[in-house]
Amino acid sequence: MSLRSPVLRRVLLSSFLLSLSRAVISPLLVLTLGKQLQLSLQATGTLLAAVLLVSALLGLYGGYWLDRLPRGPALGAAAVLMAIGSLLLPYGHSFWLVTAALAAGELAMVVYGIAVKAILSDLAAEEQRSKAFSMRYTLANVAWALGPMLCSGLLSWRELAPFWLGGLLALAGWLAQPRLPDAGRDPSAMPEGFAATLRTLGGDRVLVWFTVSSLCANVVYGRFSSYLPLYLLTRMGESEAMRWMSVLISCNAIVVVVLQYPLGRLLKPKRLLRAIIGGFLLIGAGMLWLGWADSLPMMCAAIALFTLGEIVLVPAEYLYIDAIAPEALKGSYYGAQNLATLGSALGPALVGVLLAHGPSMLVFAAMALLCLVGVGLAVYSERLRLQRRQAVGARGASVLPGSLS
Known part of the structure; x- marks a missing residue:
């Protein structure tokens, strides 16, 4: 499939919107966690590091399911989960609710990134894949450059506005997702169960x-x-x-x-x-x-x-x-x-x-x-x-x- 294909363009657009969603709220994470949970800077850093570690490890399990389930619904679920996490984060005051909202957003971003790379590999013609991966990385960097500027501008209007925009951008990314063609994966070529997959990897x-x-x-x-x-x-x-x-x-x-x-x-x-x-x-x-x-x-x-x-x-x-x-x-x-x-x-x-x-x-x-x-x-x-x-x-x-x- 050519990079000019509407399907690939919508996948890349959706990926950009999800990256922008996370980039808008990223500058506020440390301050928000400290404020909501009354944590010290060291405790906040430890919590963030723990969530990132768990999200990366669970991403391995997410990749396992992305091989077994249709990737389109998985993309949609990750986008909705990210929107929920962004919108809930500034309103939570209990440790578990705030941590769950933070983890939902981080895990959704990890799974979404894995899914997009797998989809580009599925759909882009072999000679087009270097262009597809480079375009995705370019758009992600544009998003992370724009995000802090949008965050700064919105803070002058409303303190919670960046989180609202983050949630809306995640939902927009969900709506931008195309209907993906069936990749035609062969179940018999997959290891039986997660443990067997880990042994294969x-x-x-x-x-x-x-x-x-x-x-x-x-x-x-x-x-x-x-x-x-x-x-x-x-x-x-x-x-x-x-x-x-x-x-x-x-x-x-x-x-x-x-x-x-x-x-x-x-x-x-x-x-x-x-x-x-x-x-x-x-x-x-x-x-x-x-x-x-x-x-x-x-x-x-x-x-x-x-x-x-x-x-x-x-x-x-x-x-x-x-x-x-x-x-x-x-x-x-x-x-x-x-x-x-x-x-x-x-x-x-x-x-x-x-x-x-x-x-x-x-x-x-x-x-x-x-x-x-x-x-x-x-x-x-x-x-x-x-x-x-x-x-x-x-x-x-x-x-x-x-x-x-």
């Missing part, structure tokens, strides 16, 4: 090591806007650090929005490993440059290099999972790869420890080293995949169409 060493490689990447780029201020605060005052961060985040957003789709559409399915290695190396080089940069323009240039690596790496990772996943287990494989997002929570914690026990350059050296580890694991995964392909080919079959290197 855990037994796929290519998937396991590639997911660990993706986790290394997420440590570095997943929450850079959370840990970079910690470094800047060691060099300058709080107000100046926030001014620099505003410029650096804007630079990151501009590069993503302008270059993500033009570069992502150039990805070739049979040359993914080169793109993954190149993405890791660009991110690592950007990290080292950030450590040496002594002015805001130089840091902007380093962030631009870092962002180039990110916009090459992310869609290439999606396409790699698409290539190694059996047709009947796309949802489960994307659910497993989603566990790599747990690395995002490790970044700020790692930077805090390194800044407390060593020079600031150690932070960027460690991040660059993680990129090299990610490269090594990705190369190892590809070697395992080729060995598996040769072994299967020796028995007269082939599980993949060709080299990804």
Whole structure:
């Protein structure tokens, strides 16, 4: 199916609206949780981290069901659940109600993201998938750039307005969803039960090591806007650090929005490993440059290099999972790869420890080293995949169409 297809366009529009829904309320989560539950900042951070951890783990179970149930109704249920979570969150005062509303929104977003990737894999023609994944990632970044601005504007009108808009956007995303054609998955090709699916996923060493490689990447780029201020605060005052961060985040957003789709559409399915290695190396080089940069323009240039690596790496990772996943287990494989997002929570914690026990350059050296580890694991995964392909080919079959290197 072409990317110009109305079905794919509506899937991408729905994904954009759901991302925007979450982005609008995201800046208020910490403040709202602290206010509603009278929690300290540390307790609020712990609660958020716990919800994100549980959501990522449950996403694995969600991917399992996405392979077994029609994906259209699952998309609709996730959108409605996100709307309910957004609308209930500011009105709850009991710990369990607020936590349930927060968890509903986060889990719905995780499941929705897994479902959209599986649907794009189902519907987009093979030569169109790099464009489809790049367009989805571009739209998500546009949403996360617009969300905080909308939130700020609405707060000047009503304190709860961002939550109302978040709920309405989630419902709009539900209404934008198209009627999906039957993917025609073969039930006999699926493992019997969730435990058997976990054994299948855990037994796929290519998937396991590639997911660990993706986790290394997420440590570095997943929450850079959370840990970079910690470094800047060691060099300058709080107000100046926030001014620099505003410029650096804007630079990151501009590069993503302008270059993500033009570069992502150039990805070739049979040359993914080169793109993954190149993405890791660009991110690592950007990290080292950030450590040496002594002015805001130089840091902007380093962030631009870092962002180039990110916009090459992310869609290439999606396409790699698409290539190694059996047709009947796309949802489960994307659910497993989603566990790599747990690395995002490790970044700020790692930077805090390194800044407390060593020079600031150690932070960027460690991040660059993680990129090299990610490269090594990705190369190892590809070697395992080729060995598996040769072994299967020796028995007269082939599980993949060709080299990804």
